[in-house]
Amino acid sequence: MKKLETYIVDSFTDQPFKGNPAGVCLLKDELADSEMLLIAKELGLSETAFIGELNENNEYPIRYFSPVMEIPLCGHATLASSKVLFEKFGQDSITFVNIQNLKLPIELEEGFIKMRFPIYETVPDEAPMELLKALGIEKANNSAYNAETHILLLEIESAEVLKNLAPDFDKLKKSHNGINGVLVTALSSKPGFDFESRYFWPWSGTNEDPATGGTHTFLAKYWGEKLNKSRMNSFQCSERTGFMEVELLDKEKMVIKSKAQIVLKGELEI
Structure with a gap:
């Protein structure tokens, strides 16, 4: 029987039971993809991160699984994993490398965790009327698509409308x-905040992700161009x-900065 040191961490918040909960499993031995998927299903969170041991390049391999599938990059599970390693080893900087061989440098700065992520582009794309109806949106001001994450972005008229959305997830x-x-x-x-968002993903995880770092890889550039800002504060108005604070460093790199709270630590037996 294998025993995995396992955590549940609330990300993008400074309070327990807020933000976005992620599972974090520290691996001493490799697990099959099927085993990691089963663990993600068992924990039942939007994502669970699996962290390998430090490699010869002084990097921690990291993989992310929703209860449905593997996700190449996940912001809140990266933040959760960083929180665990910073507390466990007392470091102030680490580097993860994901399944796409993308390096993710992380720093601890005055209680905040700073994650360096890539910047992704969006291209104009039409939203089907059936999708808008399922979301409860009459009209989108703008519609765009990001290829790296396969996510459709919709800008709507107000944060109040955004907060009150109650999608029909089956129709969506x-x-x-x-x-x-x-x-x-x-x-x-x-x-104190520049823009707000909500992320719905019944296709590949749970119905709604409470706080999402990965979407900011393209959302930060989208709003940065609209607002003519390189540093902005983002609020995710889920339940x-x-x-998080986002900063565009150049055309290719950005920083996502926030906090996380460990709410559970234990051993998973498989």
Whole structure:
């Protein structure tokens, strides 16, 4: 029987039971993909991260699984994993490398975790009317698509409308067969925040992701160009809520900065 040191960590929050919970498993031996998928299903969280031991390049291999499939890159599970390793080993910097061989440098700075991520582009794309109806949206101000994450971005008229969306997830899933999720965003009406978002992904995980770092790989550039800013504060207005600061460093790299709270530590027996 294998025993895996396992955590549940709430990401993009400074309070327990807010933000986005992720599973984190520390591996001493390799696991089959099927085993990692079963563990992700058992934990039942939107994503579970599996961290390998430090390699010869001083990097931690990391993989992410939803209860349905492997996800190449996940912001909140990266933040959760960073929190675990910083607390366990007392480091102030680490580097993850994902299944796409993408290097993710992470730093601890005055209690905040800073993650360096790539910047992705969006291209104009039409949203099917059936998808808009399933979301409860009459009209989108803009519609765009990101190829790396297979996510459709919709900008709508107000943060108040965004907060009150109550999608029909069965109809939403049937409305499109070429995306992993749909991100809905609007200018923020909250003091201290620039934009807000919600992320729905019944195609590849759970119905709604409470706080999502990965979407900001293209969302930060999208709003940065609209607002003429390189540093912005983002609020995810899901039921659990979440927050992060984003900074565009150049045309290819960005920083996502936030906090996380460990709420459970134990051993998983398989």
